[in-house]
Amino acid sequence: MELKEILSIIFISSGAFFMFVGSLGLIRLPDFYSRAHATSKVDTLAIILVILGLVIYEGFSVNSAKLIIIITFVALTNPTATNALARAAYKFRLRPWFKKNKSKKRQKKNELGN
């Protein structure tokens, strides 16, 4: 194997690992905000790493230029979409999840809010 292929394998598998961590966060975390936090950043990084691995594998050509354009597009739009979602949830007065929330009134309010 060449150095190019080894590098691209490292990049793509690390991207798959970050994607796995993001999906794990989406399933395991308790709240909308924390889920958005987990998926947005980690998924953006994962997509960037996977496409960077493809760019390294492809070499210096038109296709890799297109892939770099895709990287900039994803890096621009994915955090913006998450920002819009989280802002809409905040404007809708969705309460974040707290661990120590023992008084019953607040708990009821939380359940209503969620």
Next chain:
Amino acid sequence: MERKKDNPIVSLVSRTVSPFIMLFALYVIFHGHYSPGGGFQGGTMLAAAFILIRLSLGMETSQLQFKSSWATPLGSAGVLIYFGTGLVALLFGGNFLDYGFIPFTGTVAENRSIGILCIEIGVAIAVMAIMVSIYDDLLKGSPDD
């Protein structure tokens, strides 16, 4: 619930990104007979660029870009381009939509290529206008805009 007008991040990014979406849509339309894509897909992307502006900046501002009243005439014009190309082929002695008979240039293959391009432009205009008008009609009843 008050109108969420001023989110600078979303408006800046959508204003930055939507021309590039339009450019890519034009690429998909005009490169449609060599690569995946074509009139429907490019028209949908063009409509997505308009709808992105409508979503992020609100209805009043986006009327400056694409008025709601333009949608129906543009859709009709797209369908007219489509059927006009087919009828011109019919007039020059071929079947309906048989582009090889339209005398754009000399050879039959170039005639076919340019005829398919005309069809795709018509389809793209029609799809774009109809998608935008569907979005506007869906939004007409909401209290936000």
